[in-house]
Amino acid sequence: MTSIRIEKEDGIAIIWLDQPGERVNKISIELLDEFATAMTQLKEDPQVKGAVLISKKPDNFIAGADIDRFLKMRSPGEAAALSRKGHNLLNQLADSAKPVVAAIHGAALGGGLEVALACTARIVSDDPRTVMGLPEVRLGLLPGGGGTQRLPRLVGLQRALNLMLTGKNIYPRQAKRMGLVDYLVHPFGLLEAAKKIVLDLCEKRPKRKRRLSLVQKLLEGTPLTRKIIYKKAREIVMRQTMGNYPAPPRIIECVEAGMEKGFAAGMAAEEEKFDSLVLSPQSRQLIHLFLNMNSKKKNPAREKVRPVQTVAVLGAGFMGAGIASISAAEGMKVLLKDVAYEAVGKGEKTVWDELSGKVKKGALSSFGRDQIFSRISGRTDYKGFGAVELVVEAVFEDLKLKQEILAQVEAAVSENCIFASNTSSLPIKEIAKNARRPQQVVGMHYFSPVPRMPLLEIIETADTADWVTATAMEVGIRQGKTVIVVKDGPGFYTSRILAPLLHEALLILEEGGEIRQVDREMKRYGFPVGPLTLLDEVGIDVGAHVSGGVLGELFVSRGMSY
CATH class of the missing domain: 3.40.50.720 (NAD(P)-binding Rossmann-like Domain)
Structure with a gap:
């Protein structure tokens, strides 16, 4: 069964994405092959003026890559080859003489947004279910489909770095303001509006203007001032990650390579660094964590x-x-x-x-x-x-x-x-x-x-x-x-495993330790927040109340004093 179906209306090819048996569309080798065939047909058909890329799924455009496949990769070069294949295909899409409009309703995340970035224009539904982003950093990865190159050129260097280094979601109106998308429309009018945009683009392709403030233009306008941005980004990343996560620095390196040495150099850097990250232990663990968390979103009963x-x-x-x-x-x-x-x-x-x-x-x-x-x-x-x-x-x-x-x-x-x-x-x-x-x-x-x-x-x-x-x-x-x-039991799960950590941190203070040092060392080890900061945020009174009840009795019975 195929994941792509093409319909033709008034000289426009409507490319429907609908992976059979799946709740969402995901980037896979099979989908890339089908899409390459569809692009060839689009190019060679003289009756087709342009195309609309749209999903048949009710609340999803393309949710990202098939990350299960990343876990099966064992050898250097496998992930680079996949990235290169995606680059070649999306470069063809970006260079198409016939306009292709991405009509987005629902999630366009990771590779899904990278596909949209390569299209001639993007129209999205003004709907709470529509969300865009490049969240690969949360999986210990970087955008491997040209995202580190196309996003900065579209929305500006600082915005792009912020989006890729945090993996944050972008909603339709935000996306329109920053220039990530070109049009907003009600969900029910998405296809018709996209078809009209294709016809307009056949007549004339307007020159795209980036929506940057004067300060942004000055900072991003020269290699010298861009160095300040890269330096600041690295400082923030190091302060927040303590060097425990390799993906954020690699993202900055890819962006810098592309902005300073050209698009092709940036794409080559993306392939190389994507490959190394896929095989990294940090990415493997973050992917396992993501899959396990997702499994908890299904009710077994x-x-x-x-x-x-x-x-x-x-x-x-x-x-x-x-x-x-x-x-x-x-x-x-x-x-x-x-x-x-x-x-x-x-x-x-x-x-x-x-x-x-x-x-x-x-x-x-x-x-x-x-x-x-x-x-x-x-x-x-x-x-x-x-x-x-x-x-x-x-x-x-x-x-x-x-x-x-x-x-x-x-x-x-x-x-x-x-x-x-x-x-x-x-x-x-x-x-x-x-x-x-x-x-x-x-x-x-x-x-x-x-x-x-x-x-x-x-x-x-x-x-x-x-x-x-x-x-x-x-x-x-x-x-x-x-x-x-x-x-049911003392402290259940979360409080039961958290209490000994907080108790030990307090005992270190009692023995002469220093609050900032304890928290700093724990963050350096990989904790997102230090135990004493966490205790302060939870409330020292709340912590004392919890520890003084049945949970405290449990730990006393096991030899802990408080």
């Missing part, structure tokens, strides 16, 4: 899941507001409850500010923000809880308080409602000790700030029903979380 349309969040503080926000963003109705309207109002403001921040960045439209916010209803009582399928409690870490709240909730909700505690350390079995329906009590441990932190820890007791665990897991996956399921 989906057949047991019960529908959740309405969620109640108890506690409108920073944590509760975050849970409300990510739930509403996925279409769930949310009842946000606290003891006073002042607290509820603060929680709603937290949600509004977080959503407005996305609007400002171009990641969300004003209408989208208003839609999400309208799904959240604040209250100080249990009115309307009869329609709730899941209650998430996010109040202070106090066992008696959580038991009292559970009793109140069970009196207000239906018999099939799930009660989830967002505790970080209190035993779920103890919270459910006096429950009417202990089989419907589960832990859902989020991490702060909830909209940004990817992990969700689901804690089940011996009494927790299978359908309850499965449903809680499904809600977490809908919220975009990487979900792990653990048994």
Whole structure:
């Protein structure tokens, strides 16, 4: 079965991408071969004036490369050959006498964006599902399909380095402002608008102007001033990575080679450095981590899941507001409850500010923000809880308080409602000790700030029903979380493995160590943040409270003093 189908309308070839049996399109050797054939047909067909490259997938253009294949590469030169093959094909696309317009809806990431960069023009849907980026650095790699060369020439050196060294996502309006894409359109008008652009480009290809400020033009305009940019980029990379990750310096080297020695030299550098990175232990481990995290986004017990349309969040503080926000963003109705309207109002403001921040960045439209916010209803009582399928409690870490709240909730909700505690350390079995329906009590441990932190820890007791665990897991996956399921026990998983690290850091201080040195050495070893900085961010009072409970008793029984 083929991944490419070509239709012809009014002298325009519509190249449909649709890899059979896959949820998303991915760059593979087979797809490259098919695309090369399609490009030859386009070139040789006198009836075709130009083409539109578009995906049949509902929310995906091309999601990137088939990274499983990278793990199978064992010999030097294999990855370079793949990169070279992609370069040759995308150079043909970029040099095509007939215009090719990339019509993007959904994710265009990694190799998918590199394909789009080689097209004559890019039009994207103004839709929350549309996102672009070159995230290869997060896998210990660099863009191997010409991205290190075409992106700086399109959006400017500093912007390109920032995007490639962070791997951050770019949303449609941001992309339009920086000149990464040429047109925005409603999703339903994408194909028709792309066809019109092809015809316009057949008549005249306007000279592209980079959207740079005067300062950017001055800094990026000469080899001497560009050296300042490369030097600063290297300093930032070294400060942030402590030299533990080879990919960021290699990205800078490729960009520098291309900007200072020419496009061909840059492409050759990209092939060589891509090859070395694919075989590096850092990349292998980061790819394994990525694949394992992705596997947690699939629910192994989906057949047991019960529908959740309405969620109640108890506690409108920073944590509760975050849970409300990510739930509403996925279409769930949310009842946000606290003891006073002042607290509820603060929680709603937290949600509004977080959503407005996305609007400002171009990641969300004003209408989208208003839609999400309208799904959240604040209250100080249990009115309307009869329609709730899941209650998430996010109040202070106090066992008696959580038991009292559970009793109140069970009196207000239906018999099939799930009660989830967002505790970080209190035993779920103890919270459910006096429950009417202990089989419907589960832990859902989020991490702060909830909209940004990817992990969700689901804690089940011996009494927790299978359908309850499965449903809680499904809600977490809908919220975009990487979900792990653990048994009820002191500290669960995360706090249990984190506590000894923090305790040891404190013992070093007690023995005369210095805070900055401890954190610096741990970051140099590879930790993203030092243990003492982390303890300060979590809250020393919170850490003391957690360590002084059942978790502390566990460690004392094993010989640790505190």
